Amino acid sequence: MLQQAGIKFKALPDESLLDIRAWKPISEEQQISAKRGELHMPPLEMDNNTECLLRNLMALEQLHYPGEEYICRYVKLLDFLVDVEKDVDLLIENKVIISKLGDSEAVTNLVNRLCREMVEVSSSFDPLSKLLNDYYESSWNKNKAYLVSVYFKNVWIGTGTVAGFLILAITLARFILYFVR
Structure with missing residues (x-):
């Protein structure tokens, strides 16, 4: 626990x-x-x-x-x-x-x-x-430990997580910019 x-x-x-x-x-x-x-x-x-x-x-x-x-x-x-x-x-x-x-x-x-x-x-x-x-x-401690153990347990999984987040952020930004024009 x-x-x-x-x-x-x-x-x-x-x-x-x-x-x-x-x-x-x-x-x-x-x-x-x-x-x-x-x-x-x-x-x-x-x-x-x-x-x-x-x-x-x-x-x-x-x-x-x-x-x-x-x-x-x-x-x-x-x-x-x-x-x-x-x-x-x-x-x-x-x-x-x-x-x-x-x-x-x-x-x-x-x-x-x-x-x-x-x-x-x-x-x-x-x-x-x-x-x-x-x-x-503390739910904060549990959630932080879960994220680290699942999404950042080694360098490659952590790099993939960051890259995926960046791609999602860029896609979301482009989507918003497309409808704002």
Whole structure:
């Protein structure tokens, strides 16, 4: 859904796992660090040990560090972003997720299983989720993303679109001039 609205995912190599940046600050210490419509996230490597590691970290946070559930919030954000295999494919394509599990279905199942038995936490990513939802709900963003993906997805299609528009404009101008005389 976010891709349909024109959100682009960018990988942030060499950053902390929780260092997620949007085009607007979601907290006071975050600087505006991305172009409008971009979400920058550090890469997350998914392998056979990821589920066990994340579950143990989430349990540790929930039992011993209430109010400081950073990994739980990150997993909740991932669950917000990933619903189907196509979502995982998009994140893998943009190098936000590095999958060593074999296929996208395995990553999708892993992410969707992680939040099943999690105690509800107030998320520091809630403002980010609201920002992404507002961006998605804007019809301007959806229409612009559709035009770019259909009529300007490569140089040749874009050139053909511009040429077709120019021919239409010249034809319309000549038609109007013919009836004005």
